Amino acid sequence: MQISLQQVVPVFFETGKADGSQLWNQTISFNKGENIHIIAPSGSGKTSFIHFLYGLRKDYFGKILYDNNDIKTFDVEKFSIWRQQNISIIFQDLRLFTQQTVWQNLEIKRLLSPYHKESKITAMAKRLGIESKLEKLCNTCSYGEQQRIAIIRALQQPFDFLLLDEPFSHLDESNRQKAMQLMEDEAAERNASIILTDLKKIDYFKSERILYL
Amino acid sequence: MELSYKNIAPFLSAGQNKASRWLSYIGLGVGVLLLLSSIQMYHNINHLIRDKNTRKNGADFISITKTITNENMGKDNRFTDTDINDLKTQPFIDDAAPLKANAFKVNAGAGDMIPFSTDIFVEAINTNFIDTVPESFHWIEGDPIVPVIFSTDFLEMYNVFAPSWDLPQLSEKTATSLQIFLRCSGQKGERQYKARIVAFSDRINSVLVPESFLEKQNKELEEEVNAKASRVFIKTKDANNPDLLNYLVQKNYHVNKDKTKFGRVKGVLQSIVSGLAGFGVLVILLALVLFSFYLQLLIAKSKDNLQLLLTLGYSPKWLSKTVAKKWIPVYITIIICTVLLTQLLHWGFQHFLMPAREELSFFIDWTVIVIAVLLLILSVAINYRLVKKSLHKL
Incomplete structure (x- = not known):
C-alpha cells in the first residue's frame, strides 16, 4: 500500500500558515515498510493531519490517495475495508469504550480482523505492564494505562500503516520505550510503516524520514 | 470465532426499555393474529356460503320485476325493449334476458x-x-x-x-x-x-x-x-354491487331477494372480517412503529459506541445486518405462534361452531401461511432499513 499527499492544506489554515511545511501543500508519498517521524509544535495541525490520513475528516484542500484512490470519494463502507486490513491508528484522545472492560476493548478489535490469537493480548498486556488490568473496567484505569490499552488494540489487526498521534504523552520513559519497541516489532512482522507525530524528536523511534509539519 | 451480535451486544444499551420492546412484541402478535384469523375466516365464509349461492361461472343471475304499487296497479308493468337494452348497457350488468x-x-x-x-x-x-x-x-x-x-x-x-x-x-x-x-x-x-x-x-x-x-x-x-315480458333475468358479477342495487331502486325494479340473500349475508360477514383484518393491519403498523422507536432509542443511546465501532473499521452494513438479525428469531417465534393460534381458532370454529360442515378444510388456507411469511420478511426488512439508516446518520 502507498499513501500519497497532493497539495494537502487544511481549509481552516490562514494564508501562509502552511509555508515552510514539509508536508502541507506538498506532493509526497509514504511507502509501505518505511517509518516516518513527523515533528510539529502544538497547533500546527498534527491531529488534523492524522485524521485526514485516516479519513475521519475531509476539511482539506488537495488530495490524499490510498494506492491512487482519492479517499474523499470513499464512503464509510469502503473505509471499513481499508481500516480492517491496511491501516490502524492510535488516537491522541485514545477513543476507548470506557464502560467496557479492558479485555472487551481489545477483543472487539481483534475479532474484527484477527491477526493474532487471543493469547497474544495477554502477552502484549504483560509486556506493557497492564496484565492485571485486563478484567477491569476501562474507566477505572489511569490515562497512562489507557494509552497502553489503545496501543495494544491498534496491534490486533493486519496493517500496512500504523498511524500514531502523540501516543506516549502520559507514559514514563521506560514505558515509552517498551511501547515503541512493541510497535516496531509488530510493524516489522507485517513489513508495515509507522507514521508517528510528536512534539519533539523521539530518539528511540527508528525512522527512515523525519518531516517537519 | 466469527463475529456475531453477541460480541457487540455489550456495546449497545439493548437491555433498556424492556417494556416498550415487550409491548411491541405483544402488539405485533395480536395484530398478526387478528389479520391471519380474519383471512382464514374470509375463506371459511366463502366455503360455507358458496354452495347456497345462485352463482354460475362466476356470475349471479337475478330475476327482476317492476314493483307493483297502488299507483301503477292496472297499468302495463312489463319490460319494454328499451328497458332491457338500458339494463344491458349498465357496466355492472353483463347480460339481460326477458322471460x-x-x-x-x-x-x-x-x-x-x-x-x-x-x-x-x-x-x-x-x-x-x-x-x-x-x-x-x-x-x-x-x-x-x-x-x-x-x-x-x-x-x-x-x-x-x-x-x-x-x-x-x-x-x-x-x-x-x-x-x-x-x-x-x-x-x-x-x-x-x-x-x-x-x-x-x-x-x-x-x-x-x-x-x-x-x-x-x-x-x-x-x-x-x-x-x-313481466320478468327479466340479469347476469351480474356481483349481486351485492351497490351501483347495481342503487340502479334497481332508482328504476323501481323489484329484486328477488331470496336469491341474493346468501350473497347479502356473505357480503355483510365479509365486510366484518375485512374490518377486523384492517384493524389487525393497524395494530401491526403500530407495533412496528413502537419497535422502530425502541430501535432508534437503542441506537441513539449507543451512539458513541457505535460511532467508535465504525471508526475502528466495523462496516455499517455488517452492523445493520447483525443488529437487525438479532430480532429474526423473535419475529419467527411470534409468527409461528400466531399461525398455530390461527390453526387452533380455525379448529375451534370447525368443531364447536360448524361441526357438520365438511366443506371446511382441517388446515388453515395456504394464503394465511403466505401472508404470515410476507409479514415476517416485511418486519425484518423494515428493521434492517431502519438500523442502516440510523447508522448512516451517525
Whole structure:
C-alpha cells in the first residue's frame, strides 16, 4: 500500500500558515515498510493531519490517495475495508469504550480482523505492564494505562500503516520505550510503516524520514 | 470465532426499555393474529356460503320485476325493449334476458296416472340463463314431445298439497318419467301436445319450454301477441354491487331477494372480517412503529459506541445486518405462534361452531401461511432499513 499527499492544506489554515511545511501543500508519498517521524509544535495541525490520513475528516484542500484512490470519494463502507486490513491508528484522545472492560476493548478489535490469537493480548498486556488490568473496567484505569490499552488494540489487526498521534504523552520513559519497541516489532512482522507525530524528536523511534509539519 | 451480535451486544444499551420492546412484541402478535384469523375466516365464509349461492361461472343471475304499487296497479308493468337494452348497457350488468310468457291458455294434466289437471303458465328464456339445460331441451315442429324445465320450488309446492287432494307425492325422478298432456288454446284454435319434464331449475321459478315452442304457439293460437315480458333475468358479477342495487331502486325494479340473500349475508360477514383484518393491519403498523422507536432509542443511546465501532473499521452494513438479525428469531417465534393460534381458532370454529360442515378444510388456507411469511420478511426488512439508516446518520 502507498499513501500519497497532493497539495494537502487544511481549509481552516490562514494564508501562509502552511509555508515552510514539509508536508502541507506538498506532493509526497509514504511507502509501505518505511517509518516516518513527523515533528510539529502544538497547533500546527498534527491531529488534523492524522485524521485526514485516516479519513475521519475531509476539511482539506488537495488530495490524499490510498494506492491512487482519492479517499474523499470513499464512503464509510469502503473505509471499513481499508481500516480492517491496511491501516490502524492510535488516537491522541485514545477513543476507548470506557464502560467496557479492558479485555472487551481489545477483543472487539481483534475479532474484527484477527491477526493474532487471543493469547497474544495477554502477552502484549504483560509486556506493557497492564496484565492485571485486563478484567477491569476501562474507566477505572489511569490515562497512562489507557494509552497502553489503545496501543495494544491498534496491534490486533493486519496493517500496512500504523498511524500514531502523540501516543506516549502520559507514559514514563521506560514505558515509552517498551511501547515503541512493541510497535516496531509488530510493524516489522507485517513489513508495515509507522507514521508517528510528536512534539519533539523521539530518539528511540527508528525512522527512515523525519518531516517537519 | 466469527463475529456475531453477541460480541457487540455489550456495546449497545439493548437491555433498556424492556417494556416498550415487550409491548411491541405483544402488539405485533395480536395484530398478526387478528389479520391471519380474519383471512382464514374470509375463506371459511366463502366455503360455507358458496354452495347456497345462485352463482354460475362466476356470475349471479337475478330475476327482476317492476314493483307493483297502488299507483301503477292496472297499468302495463312489463319490460319494454328499451328497458332491457338500458339494463344491458349498465357496466355492472353483463347480460339481460326477458322471460317470455304465453299469450294463449295452457292446461296441463297427467292423464290417468294422476287424476289432476290445472291451468298453468309457460315461459321461455335464452338457455344461457337457465342453470340446468339438458341436450333434449329443444323443440321443432313435428317433435312429439315438448321438453319442459320445471321449478324445484313448484315440485315442492305440489308435494305439500298432493296428500290432502289424495294425489301421489312425486320424487324428481318420478316426475321426469311422467307423461304430461298440454292443451293449448287461443282465439285461433286449440292444440294438444305431450310433454315431459327434462330438468329442474333452482334458479327460475317457472315452467320453461323451448323458445321455439312458445313463439310458435303464441303466433298461431292468438291474433295479436304482445311480446313484452313481466320478468327479466340479469347476469351480474356481483349481486351485492351497490351501483347495481342503487340502479334497481332508482328504476323501481323489484329484486328477488331470496336469491341474493346468501350473497347479502356473505357480503355483510365479509365486510366484518375485512374490518377486523384492517384493524389487525393497524395494530401491526403500530407495533412496528413502537419497535422502530425502541430501535432508534437503542441506537441513539449507543451512539458513541457505535460511532467508535465504525471508526475502528466495523462496516455499517455488517452492523445493520447483525443488529437487525438479532430480532429474526423473535419475529419467527411470534409468527409461528400466531399461525398455530390461527390453526387452533380455525379448529375451534370447525368443531364447536360448524361441526357438520365438511366443506371446511382441517388446515388453515395456504394464503394465511403466505401472508404470515410476507409479514415476517416485511418486519425484518423494515428493521434492517431502519438500523442502516440510523447508522448512516451517525
